[in-house]
Amino acid sequence: xxxxxxxxxxxxxxxxxxxxxxxxxxxxxxxxxxxxxxxxxxxxxxxxxxxxxxxxxxxxxxxxxxxxxxxxxxxxxxxxxxxxxxxxxxxxxxxxxxxxxxxxxxxxxxxxxxxxxxxxxxxxxxxxxxxxxxxxxxxxxxxxxxxxxxxxxxxxxxxxxxxxxxxxxxxxxxxxxxxxxxxxxxxxxx
Amino acid sequence: xxxxxxxxxxxxxxxxxxxxxxxxxxxxxxxxxxxxxxxxxxxxxxxxxxxxxxxxxxxxxxxxxxxxxxxxxxxxxxxxxxxxxxxxxxxxxxxxxxxxxxxxxxxxxxxxxxxxxxxxxxxxxxxxxxxxxxxxxxxxxxxxxxxxxxxxxxxxxxxxxxxxxxxxxxxxxxxxxxxxxxxxxxxxxx
DNA sequence: CGAGGCCTTGACCGCGGTCAATGCCCGTGG
DNA sequence: CCACGGGCATTGACCGCGGTCAAGGCCTCG
Numbered sequence: 001x002x003x004x005x006x007x008x009x010x011x012x013x014x015x016x017x018x019x020x021x022x023x024x025x026x027x028x029x030x031x032x033x034x035x036x037x038x039x040x041x042x043x044x045x046x047x048x049x050x051x052x053x054x055x056x057x058x059x060x061x062x063x064x065x066x067x068x069x070x071x072x073x074x075x076x077x078x079x080x081x082x083x084x085x086x087x088x089x090x091x092x093x094x095x096x097x098x099x100x101x102x103x104x105x106x107x108x109x110x111x112x113x114x115x116x117x118x119x120x121x122x123x124x125x126x127x128x129x130x131x132x133x134x135x136x137x138x139x140x141x142x143x144x145x146x147x148x149x150x151x152x153x154x155x156x157x158x159x160x161x162x163x164x165x166x167x168x169x170x171x172x173x174x175x176x177x178x179x180x181x182x183x184x185x186x187x188x189x190x
Numbered sequence: 191x192x193x194x195x196x197x198x199x200x201x202x203x204x205x206x207x208x209x210x211x212x213x214x215x216x217x218x219x220x221x222x223x224x225x226x227x228x229x230x231x232x233x234x235x236x237x238x239x240x241x242x243x244x245x246x247x248x249x250x251x252x253x254x255x256x257x258x259x260x261x262x263x264x265x266x267x268x269x270x271x272x273x274x275x276x277x278x279x280x281x282x283x284x285x286x287x288x289x290x291x292x293x294x295x296x297x298x299x300x301x302x303x304x305x306x307x308x309x310x311x312x313x314x315x316x317x318x319x320x321x322x323x324x325x326x327x328x329x330x331x332x333x334x335x336x337x338x339x340x341x342x343x344x345x346x347x348x349x350x351x352x353x354x355x356x357x358x359x360x361x362x363x364x365x366x367x368x369x370x371x372x373x374x375x376x377x378x379x380x
Numbered sequence: 381c382g383a384g385g386c387c388t389t390g391a392c393c394g395c396g397g398t399c400a401a402t403g404c405c406c407g408t409g410g
Numbered sequence: 411c412c413a414c415g416g417g418c419a420t421t422g423a424c425c426g427c428g429g430t431c432a433a434g435g436c437c438t439c440g
Contacts, residue, residue, distance in 0.1 A: 061330075068334050070326075082322060091326075114315075121311040125304075128318040132272060135325040136260075136281075140251075142332045143365040144258050147396070166418065175333040180396050182420050337428070356386065370428050372388050 020123040023113050029104045033057075033096040040081050040094035048104050049080030055100020056164055059092045060172070069172040071134075072097075072165060078127055085111065097165060142175055150174040151184050210313035213303050219294045223247075223286040230271050230284035238294050239270030245290020246354055249282045250362070259362040261324075262287075262355060268317055275301065287355060332365055340364040341374050 033039070033055065040046045042061055050057075056074045060067040070092060073079045081090035085107050113120040141150055151174060154161060161170065171181040223229070223245065230236045232251055240247075246264045250257045260282060263269045271280035275297050303310040331343055341364060344351060351360065361371040 063334055066334075068330075070329065070333075082319065082326075086319075114312075116308070118306070118308045118311055121308055121315065122304075124315055125311065125318065128315065128322060129272065129276075132318060132321055132325065135322065135329060136272075139260065139325060139329060139332065140258075142329065143260075144253055144256075144362075168418070172334075177397060178419075179398085179421085183396085186420075358386070367429060368387075369389085369430085373428085376388075 020119040020126075023117050023120050024105060024110055024123070027106050027109050031102050031104045033100045033102065035096055035098050038093060038095040040079075040084065040090050040092070042091060042093045043089050045087070045089050046081065046084050047107050049078060049085070049107055049110070050102040050104055052077050052079060053101045053103060055102070056097040057094055057100065058097055058165070058169060059094045061092045067172060069169055072161065072169075072173070074164070080105075080107070147174065147176045147180055148184050148187070150176070151181065151188075210309040210316075213307050213310050214295060214300055214313070217296050217299050221292050221294045223290045223292065225286055225288050228283060228285040230269075230274065230280050230282070232281060232283045233279050235277070235279055236271065236274050237297050239268060239275070239297055239300070240292040240294055242267050242269060243291045243293060245292070246287040247284055247290065248287055248355070248359060249284045251282045257362060259359055262351065262359075262363070264354070270295075270297070337364065337366045337370055338374050338377070340366070341371065341378075 052073055052075055057079050058069055059071045060069045079094055083090050114124055141153055167181055168178045171178040242263055242265055244265060247269050248259055249261045250259045269284055273280050304314050331340055357371055358368045361368040
């Protein structure tokens with residue numbers, strides 16, 4: 001199980017320092033997903049979160065008849081629905097982009113550990129905080145920036161993303177159409 | 191001090207059930223702000239959060255030479271900078287919209303209580319969770335909705351907002367210009 | 381009564397959405 | 411080995427939403 005803890009490299013430093021992962025790490029199980037697998041579905045309850053050891057996933061919801069992508073997750077990221085954690089149906093669908101290798105976290109156990117184990121409670125705090133930082137940065141990007149600035153932001157901050165996802169997904173993530181993204185890219189190249 | 195706890199009505203039910211507020215409540219102090227007071231400033235450290243008992247505030251940052259408003263807070267809302275909580279300079283400025291009456295929370299104490307007191311740790315979890323829900327809803331609003339839909343959302347979900355803030359602020363909050371908001375409103379009225 | 385803050389309205393135009401056609405890459409099957 | 415089809419990206423034509431700049435109206439306060 002120590003091996004699992006070592007794999008959770010992203011939260012390792014802060015969490016192990018307070019022995020935060022030890023309790024939940026004992027319950028972790030390794031699982032594999034294939035490209036296209038969709039463990040978490042909008043409107044449904046799902047009792048697990050996942051840490052991606054190898055692979056990638058995306059989260060999206062349906063607006064009118066189109067998918068709107070809200071995030072991507074890759075190695076060392078946590079994949080979960082906050083609603084599921086609170087015993088409610090998910091608001092988004094999570095689908096794997098690649099064949100993936102994950103650690104499975106039981107949400108009921110995590111929730112109940114956090115009631116009595118302060119280290120687990122801190123662990124959740126850390127994950128929440130990181131998610132808030134991500135969301136606030138994303139809101140800054142979307143609230144008052146033109147399409148070109150949104151794309152340049154990805155080029156600068158997440159260039160690796162371009163090699164792992166279709167541009168159609170990136171466009172949705174940036175809140176623009178695939179055609180507009182295509183034109184923005186053409187503008188930059190020449 | 192029990193009086194303070196009773197005033198924190200928004201988090202009272204869940205928090206008091208686990209005695210979450212008791213430790214930090216002993217350190218709360220009542221403070222008053224005047225319209226225009228700006229306790230939290232972009233780039234600066236500020237050691238307090240506030241619960242608004244009466245009044246209102248807004249948070250914003252500077253983009254180019256314009257203010258971009260990220261949230262409003264009124265009665266029973268918590269006003270704080272997550273960066274300040276983590277001992278870093280604030281990313282946003284918080285300014286009071288009205289003469290306000292607040293409870294002041296010492297962030298250092300809150301942080302240190304949360305290290306040993308699991309109830310305080312849960313309290314922070316609750317506040318973080320609520321903030322995540324707020325941010326995710328806001329991202330849905332901004333990522334793939336036209337101006338008119340954004341305004342209609344406020345009309346439906348937060349109609350009281352219209353009576354307390356200038357339309358210029360609302361426009362910024364919705365990610366559009368004041369002129370566009372004005373035209374949208376004209377379209378709806380007739 | 382004048383000044384300033386806030387909202388509205390007008391003219392103009394560029395960004396970005398929609399619809400449709402075309403190009404490119406690659407896997408599959410004849 | 412080549413031909414076809416499907417998935418994805420690009421490009422074009424068109425146009426409406428929303429940004430910018432500027433002017434004008436309304437209300438409040440000094």
